Amino acid sequence: MDATSHIAAARDAPVRRGRTHGVALRLLALGGSALAWLAMVAIVATVLILNARNSARDETGSAFQLANAFATLHLPTAFERRDMMAEAARIAAEIEAQRHLSAELRDARGQPVALALAPRLPPGQVPEWFAALIRPEPLHELIPIAQYPNVLGVLEIRTDPRDEIAEAWADFRLILPLLAAMALVAIGVTMAITALVLRRLGLLGAALDRMRAGDLDHPAPQTGLAELAVLTDGVNALAAHLAGERAENRRLQGRMLTLAEAERARIASDLHDGIGPQLFALQAAVGQAGRAAGSGRDPALAEALSAVSRHAQAIRQSARAAIDDLRLAPAEGASLAEMLQELLIEFAEIAPDTAITLDCPPDLPEPGEAGRIALYRFVRESVLNALRHAAPGAIRVSLAHEDHGIAARVADDGSGPTAPGSRAGLGQAGMRDRASALGGRYQPPRREGPWTLTECHLPCPPEQGSAR
Helix, strand or coil, rough: CCCCCCCCCCCCCCCCCCCCCCCCCCHHHHHHHHHHHHHHHHHHHHHHHHHHHHHHHHHHHHHHHHHHHHHHHHHHCCCCCCCCHHHHHHHHHHHHHHEEEEEEEEEECEECCCCCCCCCCCCCCCCHHHHHHHHCCCCCEEEEEECCCEECCCCCCCCCHHHHHHHHHHHHHHHHHHHHHHHHHHHHHHHHHHHHHHHHHHHHHHHHHHHHHHCCCCCCCCCCHHHHHHHHHHHHHHHHHHHHHHHHHHHHHHHHHHHHHHHHHHHHHHHHHHHHHHHHHHHHHHHHHHHHHHHCCHHHHHHHHHHHHHHHHHHHHHHHHHHHHHHHCCCCCCHHHHHHHHHHHHHHHHCCCCEEEEECCCEEEHHHHHHHHHHHHHHHHHHHHHHHHCCEEEEEEEEEEECCCEEEEEEEECCCCCCCCCCCCCHHHHHHHHHCCCCCCCEEEECCCCEEEEEEEEEHHHHHEEEE
C-alpha cells in the first residue's frame, strides 16, 4: 500500500464558460449610438421645420404688407380721370411678379382680367405633408377699383408661400441626407472603436483563460490603451503572484513527499529492528519445541508446532516484503539513474525469464529529491504491476528529457492493462497523486500495438535543471 497516496494536489478543473449575462457591448454601442443619432436627426429636422415655418410666415407677411401698401399708394383716386382698370392691371402684374405673393384683378362682373406677366419658373414639387408643416396662415386683401361714382372692379392680393416652401424643402433634402451620412459614419467609427476595445479585452480574457488552465508563464500583452493598462498590469501581477504561490505549494508538497518517505523509512527500520528479531526468536523457539516434541513421540504436538513454524515463516516473509516496499532506495544520495539501475537488477533476479532494460541518457537532469522519489516509485510500481499481472517477456524502462522536465515510460509486451471500467488500484492512485503534487501528470497503462505503455511526466526545478 502506498503510504503517500493521501497527498494530492488540487487538479485543474476544466474551464467552463457559463451563460452570458448582461448586454453585449457591441449591441449596446450600436443601439446607443443609433438612438443618439436618431434623436439628433429628429431634433435637427424639427428645428429646420420650425425655422422654415417661421421664415415662411415672416417672409410672406412682410411681402403682403409691402404689396398692400404699394397698391394703396399707386392706385389713382376715384375722382381722377384716368384708365383705372389699366392702372390696376399694371399694379396687379407687378405684385404677381413678386415672390411669395399672388394678385388677381376682376371686373365689375367678377370676371378675371388678363395680366401682362413676365414668364416665371414654377416652384419645385414639394410633398404635401411637408408643405402642410411649413405653410403659414394665408393672408388676403380686397382693394376696390372705383371711378366716381362707379365700382369698376376689385384687386385681390394673397400670400403665396410656395417659393419659400420649395426653398425649405431643398434645404431639408440636402441637410437630412448629409446628417444621415454623418450618423452612419459616426456609428461606423463607434463600432470600430468598440471592436478595437473588444479585441483588447479578448487578449486579457485569453490571458485569464490560460491562467485558469494553469499556464502562468505567458503574461497578458499590453493593449496599447491607457485605460486598460492598469487592468493588464493587474492581470500580470496576479499571474506572477499565482506562479509564486504555485511554486511554493509545489515546494511544500515536495517537502511533504520527502518527509513521508523519511517516515516510511523509519517505519521500515522499526519493523526490521523490532519485529524481525522477535519473529526469528519465535521461529527458533518453535524449532526447539518441535525437536523436543519429536523426541517425546507426540505426533499431534509435532504437527501443531510444524504449522506454527510455517506460519511464523510466512509472517516473516510478509514483514520482509513490507519492509522492502517501505524502504525507498538502495543507496542514499544516489542519482536517479543509479537508483533505477539497482532496482531493475533486483527485478531481474526475481523474474529471470523477463528481459528488463533501462534507457537513460547520460545528460538527464535531476528532478530534485521529491522528483527522484516519485519517479523511482513510478518505475517500481509499474514494473511490479507488469510482472504480477501481465506475464511479459520484455519490459523497457526509458527516461527522456522534455521541455523543462523528465518523461519516464514503462512498456511491456504482456497481456495488457486491466479491462476498461475496472477500479484502479492504490498503486496507480499513489502515482497519480505524487505526479499531481509535483506539478506533473501520470498516464495510466494503455495499449499501443503489442506494448502496454504507462508514463509519468515531472517538471525539473529551475535550480536543479542541470545535469549531474
